[in-house]
Amino acid sequence: MGHNIEAIITKEKPNSETLKSLDISIFKEGDFNIIPLDSCHLTFWGKKWNTFDEYGELFGGVNMICLKSIERLAVELNIADFIIIGTDYHAGIGDQAARVYKNSTFVNIKGTFYNNNFGLKGVDINSALKEIGVIKLEDMDEFDTIKLSKYRSFESYFTAYEKYCDE
Secondary structure, eight states, X not given: OOBBOEEEEESSOOOHHHHHXXXXXXXXXXXXXXXXXXXXXXXXXXXXXXXXXXXXXXXXXXXXXXXXXXXXXXXXXXXXXXXXXXXXXXXXXXXXXXXXXXXXXXXXXXXXXXXXXXSOEEEOHXXXXXHTTOOOOTTOOHHHHTTGGGOOBOXXXXXXXXXXXXX
């Protein structure tokens, strides 16, 4: 089974009413909140917010998501310090990347840099997780410490929005 996710990860508590009104699930792992992302869902909201730009800067693996729409989502959720992650793996082979935001502004950090043809452009996820305060447990990396391995796909949470990718 593959591992294909895009998500926002933050220590900040997103506005729960906004999560509900935007039809977004949230997963809590220790002190961290994992907010799933989906291209069709953010296409729908991006068009409402006038942030959708299919030719602008995109982030993703399997799902290509407009960065302006992800950044606007963070504003709507009232979070300013977060990372965006993306994975595109099957049978242990694939790619990953993360972007770090502090005070709602993208910041460059040290780490292994990825830039592939699938829209995954950024540093390795573990470096980004360290930047937001994930402290790895013994015999685990940061990714496994907050149990990201158990999230394989978020598609099932956004099936009602699939039609917005076809418009």
